C-alpha cells in the first residue's frame with residue numbers, strides 16, 4: 001500500500017507529461033507550416049527572378065520554374081553592355097555616400113536631441129518626427145523644383161540630397177542614445193573631452209548595433225530607390241541601377257529576361273552589405289547581454 | 293592636493309531652490325562625507341563642485357582659486373560615479389588611461405602612470421581585460437583608478453558603493469580609506485548610508501532638504517547631535533525620543549509617565565524631547581527614566597536589544613546578552629545623565 005502510494009505520483013507525472021505532448025507537437029507542426037509558407041512566399045520571387053534570367057525571350061511568359069533551354073546569354077549581354085556598369089557604379093556611389101552621411105548626421109542630431117537640454121528641443125524633435133508622415137510621392141515635386149532652380153538636375157548631388165539625413169534615422173538614433181548612461185558622458189567631460197569627442201569616442205561605439213541597422217536600412221533603401229532617381233535623372237549615364245534596368249527593352253516590348261538578370265546581379269552588393277553588418281548587429285546584441 | 297571652500301552655495305531648478313546657502317571649508321587632505329536622505333541635495337552639491345551643474349549663486353574655491361566659471365576638466369578634480377562610468381568597449385588599460393587623454397605628457401610616461409595606479413589598486417594582471425570580464429568590485433576599482441591617474445586636487449565620489457553587495461561594500465570601504473591614507477588627497481564622498489559616513493569620514497556633513505544640519509567628526513555628530521534629525525539619522529537602531537516638559541529645578545515630566553532629574557538650566561515650562569540611544573538605555577540604570585513591559589527581544593550575542601512598550605510606543609534598550617529579561621517582564625530603564633540628550637520640542641534643536 002505504502003509502495004503503491006509512493007509510485008502513484010510518479011505514474012501520474014508520467015501520464016501528465018505524456019498528455020500535453022500531442023498538442024505541443026501540433027502547435028509545433030502549425031508553426032513549422034506557417035514558417036514554411038512564409039519562406040516559400042519570400043523565396044518565390046527570387047527564384048522566379050533567377051529562373052527568368054536564365055530564359056530566352058520567347059520563354060519569359062511561360063511561367064515554368066525550370067527553363068526548357070537554360071542560357072547564360074542574358075548575363076553576357078548585360079555584363080557586356082557598358083551602361084550596366086555605369087548604373088552599377090552610380091548606385092553604389094550614391095548608396096555608399098548616403099549611408100555614411102546618414103550614419104553621421106542622424107546620430108549627431110539624435111545625440112544632440114537626446115543628451116542636451118536647450119530651448120525648443122522638444123519642438124524640433126516633433127518637427128522632425130512629423131516629416132515621417134509625408135510620403136515621398138508628395139515631396140518629389142518640391143524637390144524637383146528645387147533641383148531645377150539650383151541646377152542639380154541630372155547630377156549625383158541632385159539624386160542624393162533628399163536622403164542625406166532621414167527623420168527615421170534621427171529618431172532611431174535618439175532612442176538608442178537613451179541607453180547610454182549620462183554618467184559616461186559626464187565622466188568624459190571631466191576627463192577633458194570636448195562634446196564632439198564625447199559623441200565620437202564614447203557614445204558612438206556604444207550604439208554600434210543601431211548604427212549597423214541604420215546602415216543596412218539606408219543602403220538598401222537607396223540601392224532600390226526608384227521614383228526620385230527616375231525623375232531627377234535625364235541622361236542614361238546618370239541612371240541608377242533600378243532606373244536603368246527598367247529601361248531595358250523598348251516601348252513595345254519590355255525585356256523581362258534582361259531586367260531580371262540585372263536585378264539578380266544587383267542583389268550581390270546588398271547581400272554583401274547585409275553579411276558585413278549582420279555580424280556587427282549580432283556582436284552588439286551579445287555585448288549588450290554581457291554588460292551590467 | 294588642495295582645500296575646497298563652498299561659500300553661500302545656492303542651486304535652483306526652475307525657480308525651485310534645492311540647495312540653500314551651503315557653507316563649508318574642507319581642509320587639504322581631509323576625507324569629508326556628505327550624508328543625508330535621498331533627494332537632500334548631496335549629488336547636486338557634488339556636481340556643482342565638479343562643474344557638471346551650473347552654480348545659481350555662491351562661490352566655489354579649489355586651492356584658493358575660484359572655479360565657478362571653469363570647465364570640469366580645468367578644475368583639477370576627478371569624479372567616481374555610482375555606475376562606475378567605465379566604458380564597456382575599452383580595455384581596463386584604456387579606461388584608466390582615459391583620464392590622461394588631455395594631458396600632454398609623452399606616451400611612455402602615461403604608460404608608466406597607468407602601471408603605477410594599477411599596482412596601487414592591485415590590478416596589474418587585469419589591464420588588458422574588458423570591463424565585461426570583471427567583477428563588480430574590480431569595475432569599481434577601475435573607476436577609482438581612472439580618477440587617480442590624473443592625480444587631481446580633489447576626488448569626488450557619488451555613492452560609489454551602492455551598487456555592490458554588502459560584503460563587497462565593507463571591503464571597498466576599507467580599501468578606499470586605506471587609499472586615502474596612502475595618497476593623502478582631499479576627498480568629498482557622498483552617501484546615503486550613515487554607516488559608510490561614520491566609518492570613512494574625517495568629518496561628516498549631514499544634509500536635509502538642501503540645508504546642512506551639522507558638520508563634525510563622527511564622534512561629534514554621534515555624541516553631540518545638533519538636532520533631532522541628526523540624532524535619529526546617525527546610529528542604528530535610532531535614538532529613542534520621548535517628549536516631556538520641564539518643571540522647576542531641572543526635573544522633567546515625561547509623556548511616558550514619571551519624571552527624570554536633569555541638571556543644567558532648562559527653562560521652566562518648556563516642552564522638550566529627550567533622546568537616549570538604545571545602548572545607553574539600560575535596565576536598572578539610575579536615574580530611572582521609564583518602566584514598561586518587554587515586547588520583543590533581539591539577541592545579538594554579546595547583547596540583547598529589548599523593545600519595551602510605553603504609552604509613546606516601543607523604546608529600544610540594551611540588555612545583557614546572557615540573561616536578558618523575559619518577554620512580558622516589566623523592567624525599569626535608566627540612563628546616565630551625560631547620555632540623555634535634550635532637544636527643544638518646537639524647533640528640534642539641541643538644548644545645551
Ligand SMILES: Nc1ncnc2c1ncn2[C@@H]1O[C@H](COP(=O)(O)OP(=O)(O)O)[C@@H](O)[C@H]1O
Nearest residue numbers: 305306310328329330331332333334335336337
Ligand atoms: N535636473 C533636475 N531638475 C530638477 N530638479 C532636480 C534635478 N536634479 C535634482 N533635482 C532635485 O534636487 C534635489 C536634490 O537632488 P540630489 O542632489 O540628486 O539629491 P541626493 O543626491 O541627495 O539624493 C531633489 O529634490 C531633486 O528632485
Ligand SMILES: [Mg+2]
Nearest residue numbers: 334335336451
Ligand atoms: Mg544622489
